[in-house]
Amino acid sequence: TQLLEQSPQFLSIQEGENLTVYCNSSSVFSSLQWYRQEPGEGPVLLVTVVTGGEVKKLKRLTFQFGDARKDSSLHITAAQPGDTGLYLCAGAPGGTYKYIFGTGTRLKVLA
């Protein structure tokens, strides 16, 4: 059972377009992290959201944590080819230390 479902799985868009990636769960998370991963490398942390309803901005990336802390979203404004990669949400459900990843969203931004 995958506790963290991401949608969409794949996304191919043109440079300059906006997009949103969703991360959903039936479990409550004390915090959620978003990562980006390049092929053959470990995931790189983008942000941590902790408070329900929290919104964090990182340049063109906006992250939101759901009020109930069961879901999160990542919005990218004016996507660039350099945004191409695998985006992963992750967290430890139910306050445990078992750290799991979402199903992943593979983004390709075309120039």
Added chain:
Amino acid sequence: GAVVSQHPSRVICKSGTSVKIECRSLDFQATTMFWYRQFPKKSLMLMATSNEGSKATYEQGVEKDKFLINHASLTLSTLTVTSAHPEDSSFYICSARDPLDSFYTFGSGTRLTVV
């Protein structure tokens, strides 16, 4: 910041042999480390939780006799793929949590190819 070193980054081995992958926390002590497996173009799947000084906790469907985990010190966990088969070929990543903060730090991964 916290750094996790994973070695080797790439390894090719013959079917039937065993391969050991090391995961070290360089500037912090980690009582818990995690081992993940990643198939091409897929997300990271948690294989097991490595606990210092005790047995690892394996996820459902992961063969504990095939994927031996040893966490003998607070800075080192090892994953040994025993009697490797081509289907064990994958990207393996470890992570560790610095108990002083809430971040999980990842190794750079090991690409295992079994021929």
